[in-house]
Amino acid sequence: MAAREALTAAEEAITDGDIDGAQQELANAATLLNRAQSGADMLAFAAYIPWIGERYTAGVDVLNAVDKTVDVLVDAIAIVYELKETYDSAEDLIGWNDVAGDDASFSSLPSETKAKMFRQLANSLSDLRQMQTKLGLAQDDLAAFHALEAADAFSGIIAPFEEALGNLKKGVDLLVPFAAIAPEFAGLNGDRQFLMLFLNDTELRPGGGFLGTYGLMVTRDGDITSLETSDTYLVDKYVQGHDDYYVASPDPIKTYLEQPVWFFRDSTWSPDFEETARTATQLLRQEMAYGGQPVPQIDGVIGITTDFLSNLLYAIGPVTVDGQTFDGGNVAEAIEWQVEIQFFIDGVPREQRKEIVGLLGDEIMERVLSLPTSSWQTMFDLFTYSFERKDMAFMSFDESTQLAIEDAGWSATIDQGAADDFLMVVDSNMAALKSDPVVSRTIDYSITPTSKGYQAQVDITYDHDGGFDWKTSRYRTYTRIFVPEGSRLLSSSGSMENDLIRNPLGKPGVVTQADELGLTSFGAFISIEPQAQGTLSFT
Known part of the structure; x- marks a missing residue:
């Protein structure tokens, strides 16, 4: 007592x-x-x-x-x-x-x-x-x-x-x-510069989303001393059309985007964030060097999706920039409208169309850093939730820091671990605008023991619930399934050579196989018209 x-x-x-x-x-x-x-x-x-x-x-x-x-x-x-x-x-x-x-x-x-x-x-x-x-x-x-x-x-x-x-x-x-x-991340031992990847998950890519905007953030002694954002297309312009610059793009990008050169904007090709971060850093630095621009020293990479941005605005409240109010419910579409349509209406040069993203980022950063201590727990909870959902991921070129990030589950790296079985379905939007929010997916998976081991069946059904408008089109995706290393493909169905415009006869496509990330992947292209359904199957 x-x-x-x-x-x-x-x-x-x-x-x-x-x-x-x-x-x-x-x-x-x-x-x-x-x-x-x-x-x-x-x-x-x-x-x-x-x-x-x-x-x-x-x-x-x-x-x-x-x-x-x-x-x-x-x-x-x-x-x-x-x-x-x-x-x-x-x-x-x-x-x-x-x-x-x-x-x-x-x-x-x-x-x-x-x-x-x-x-x-x-x-x-x-x-x-x-x-x-x-x-x-x-x-x-x-x-x-x-x-x-x-x-x-x-x-x-x-x-x-x-x-x-x-x-x-x-x-x-x-x-x-x-x-x-x-x-490292607070810059306690000197300036540290981080590549910010703004991953648009309304246009899915394996690394989190299409990379239309990037940023460079510098920290020193716990302070963010600078944060500058820009359009990835402006970096790609340094090398686009120059025959003496060539980095071979992944075959699906070469085939379905008809783009033989691998550009910075398409660097988020791996579902493993560390690999995506390294590729993005390399392509950015190479293109800047080719264009005669100062080559940034990158100490780490931070990726955030539009879902993270939406949840952040739900937490801190609406933010108004240049007369446009952005909130948790409209931020993805409002940004897209500004950088795809409104800039033209307002007579803004195309090279400046994404400046609104930088202004919004500055306003959000100021709002977050000005939150009272009573709101810090809400921010910590949001970060924890975002790391769990992979709406935010960190990567560091410092080995010990990267190990700490992986131990925390903040790295969004891919590892089968000790599991006997593994399945990951990865979509890659291939010039289908921002159609992903109106496309639902149903994944059916079964595994059956046989005299030679196990046989698995994967069916991925896509339902396109949208139509044709300024941000939505027919859905074109290159889909990869990742399975245990050494797996063999017995059969497949549903793959297409291309969409119905480019492939009116509906010829079936080829299923590719690769060993990556310590796993085996099978990939195929499929296109789904608005208000239609399509299924990819792998056995």
Whole structure:
């Protein structure tokens, strides 16, 4: 009972921001729990007594679990204490004592304070990883405790700590990768420049979407010192039409886009983001060099889709740029209208048509960095959700940073791992405008044991629910399925030589095979007219 009172007092101290008091109460709880464990050891013989033995064992388990919880909380408080010192320093530097805490923002911090906070985070990496391990072990102990029949008798004691552990684990799991990538992505060791890929998933490509706009972002000591965006077509113009520049494009791009040269705008060809990032970086630098332009040093790549942009605007609210309001519901179509139609109506030169994207990006960045601290949790939740959905992905040319990104699940890399079976269906919009939002897909997959192993059947059915308009056309896609390496194609149906305009007789197409990403892929072209259906099948 005394240990519980000490833990309750520690919880109240944490709530009140009394870090010193929390440390003292946790120390008291640890001492009392140690005494309880010593007493339990003296009664070890009770474990062999029916009925009593099970309750004795449950009591020992709860003591062990709570003891480990206390150890973890003590470590957590120590790190929080160090971070609080930095926070307190920030208050002194910018006068936060005179401002409501919930109204403070990242942009209001002086540059030196931002750098100090990011360095503190980076320096805490080892401690955070140790805490992550301890939290996992404590959760394992609690899970084992719950499996006991007598666990219900102690649920009232355990519940508050279990909830605290879960919340703390969630926070630490997010902080660990941020701490690991902070030196590179925050530019703590000098300027770092990142290639931003704005991936339009209304025109699907394997790497996340068509790359119509890109950006270059520079960070230094936790600050974004510059962010410039531009049209990928302007970079491609440096090399387009020059016979002495030639990078062979993937065969489907050569065939269905009739484009033998691989341009920067088509670099998102691999479903593995690291590979796409490396290709995009290489093609950008080559084209800039050929055009006599300054060749950017790229330290990492960040990819974001229009779905991420939409969810971000839902979170921060509408943004108005040049009289156009962009919100979570209209941003993809509104941008497309501006850069494909409105610029012509307004008499804007084609080379300047995507400047609106840069202005929108600046306004969104300013809005995000000006969010009060009370909204930071919403942003963290959005980033976590976006990484899980692959609407955002990171890549670093620094090896240790890339490993940390992969460990966090932020890399969007492809790995079959230890799985016995694997299936990934990858569409590549081949000049079908922005038709993907009105095309639904149904994937049917079955696997059957045979005398020679296993036989799989994949049916991909496309339903085109749209029509012909300024952003929608017949759907043209080169579809690849990725399956375990060494798989053989027995038969296929539904592939087309080209769409009905270029292939009015409906001649079947060829199915290609390749080994890539440690897997085997089979690819075929299919086209679906508006309000029609088509199916690709592979056996």
